[in-house]
Amino acid sequence: MNNRFWRLDARPEGNGFASALSLQSAPVPEPGDGEILIRNELLSMDAGTRMWMTAREDGYQPPLPLGTPMVGLAIGRVVASRYEAFPEGALVRTFGNWADYSCVDAVMSGAVLLDEDVADKRAWFGPLGMNGWTALWGIEKTGAAKPGEKVLISAAAGATGILAVEIARLLGCETWGIAGGPEKCAYLTGELGLAGAIDYKAGNIGQALDAIGGIDVYFDNVGGAMLDDVLTRMNHYGRIAVCGLLADYGGSRTAPQEFDQVLMRRLRIEGFFSPDFMQHGPELTVRLKQWHEAGELIMPYDTTRGLENVLSAYAKLFTGGNIGKVIVELDQ
Ligand SMILES: NC(=O)c1ccc[n+]([C@@H]2O[C@H](COP(=O)([O-])OP(=O)(O)OC[C@H]3O[C@@H](n4cnc5c(N)ncnc54)[C@H](OP(=O)(O)O)[C@@H]3O)[C@@H](O)[C@H]2O)c1
Incomplete structure (x- = not known):
């Protein structure tokens, strides 16, 4: 049996993924000691993985070596196991590969x-997964948002x-x-009921931001340039939680x-990355699951079928x- 996988051949220029992957x-790998073989069912597409494709050595993790399978979050069933806690047939989420199968060290991955019991498994990537953890951590811990404050989110x-x-x-x-x-x-503004939404592609973002009347x-x-537009509209003692760039x-x-607005307005700017809150995943999931079950975390899914359509x-x-x-859904 063969395993198809996306290989990183070169560092992409801009959005030129087709010429870099x-x-x-290759034959489906056999798991070694401590490893599990997963038949991937769903792949999560995450913008942050773009950083792993670059040659930057000062990132939050080393660049992916060229000539190796692309890494990303995957959900699937264990089909062979050399690690007792993950028996055959178990449903798992892991940092695996953009591939038919992921063969990973059960602990390191x-x-x-x-x-x-979650009807739509895709929720394990979104509301109950890395996106949910990141959103909760960034709003509550890094951003320290309090009731009544005005919160602005980019790529909303x-x-x-x-x-x-x-x-x-x-909150x-x-x-x-x-x-x-x-x-x-x-x-x-419609489905999600925000107080307001600003179309940055329409131009004159500054004027639109003024309508908020100060951002906490x-x-x-x-x-990028959007951050400058926001810096001059922050309230004193505001917080900027830098989730991504x-x-x-x-x-x-x-x-x-x-x-200079950081000083003038006494702002706090703080970046945060998943390794900072990974160990809190289980307790974050408990809270997110309560909201999710109550129908409070709506998530539309943009699902593409077929490994060949990943790019x-x-x-x-x-x-x-x-x-x-x-999300990419794989043929089984
Ligand atoms: N810190 C962490 O641990 C962590 C964890 C997960 C995600 N993140 C970050 O969260 C952000 C979103 O990631 P995601 O995976 O959830 O992707 P996503 O938000 O589902 O998709 C990215 C969206 O960003 C917008 N965008 C792309 N390039 C842009 C640009 N140059 N200027 C303005 N908007 C742009 C696009 O929407 P528009 O049509 O609105 O442009 C696009 O739909 C990324 O910065 C990612 O690195 C961070």
């Missing part, structure tokens, strides 16, 4: 057993953004979002021009082609 095939119609919006509202905040295009903004917490997924993932490095699904994260969580 190729679909390969962060594999977790998933409850079978994406997976992490939607959950940040919903969690901020559940009693007035929520605002920035997203690209009228359809996304209508979704945010900025949950930033984007960085999408504007720079293609290779640029934007320096804020309005950095077109992935590109949506950088061209804005998605509302909600981008």
Whole structure:
């Protein structure tokens, strides 16, 4: 039996994923001691994995070596196991590969057993997974959002953004979002009930931000020039939780021009990354599951079928082609 997998051949230029990754095939690996073999069912497309494709040595984890399978979150069933806690047939989520199968060290890959009681398994990536953990941690801990405060979220119609919006509202905040295009903004103010949504692609973002009347917490997924527009509209003692820097993932490095506002407005800017809160995953999941079961965490899924279509699904994260969580569903 063969295993198809996406291999990282070169460091992508901008969004040129097709010339940097190729679909390969090799015999299905046999798990060694401590390893499990998973038949992948769902792959999570995460914008942060773009950083792993670059050659930056100062990132939060080393770059993926060229010539190796692309790594990403996967959900599937264990089909062979050399690690007792993950028996054959178990449903798991792990850092696996963009592949038909993931053969991983059960401990090092962060594999977790998933409850079978969640009807839509895709929730284990979104509301009950890394996006949910990130949104909750960033809004509550890093952003320290309090009831009644005004919270602004960039890339608000994406997976992490939607959950940040919903969690901020559940914590009693007035929520605002920035997203690209009228359809996304209508979704945010209509379906999700935000106080307002700003279409950054329509131009004059500064004037639109003025309508908020001062921002207490900025949950930033984007960085770049947008951060400057927000810095000059922050309330005194506001917090900026830096979740991601999408504007720079293609290779640029934007320096804020309005950095002096940090002093003038006594702001706190703090970045946060998943390794900081990974050990809190179980307790974060308990809280998220309560909200999820109560129907408080809506998540639209943008699902593409077939391993061969991974790159077109992935590109949506950088061209804005998605509302909600981008997932690839594999043929079984
Ligand atoms: N710190 C952590 O541990 C952690 C964990 C998970 C995710 N993240 C971060 O969360 C952010 C969102 O990731 P995700 O996987 O959930 O993706 P996503 O939000 O589902 O998709 C990305 C969205 O970002 C917007 N975008 C892309 N490039 C942009 C640009 N240059 N300027 C403005 N908006 C842009 C696009 O929507 P528009 O149409 O609105 O442009 C796109 O749909 C990323 O920055 C990621 O690194 C961080």
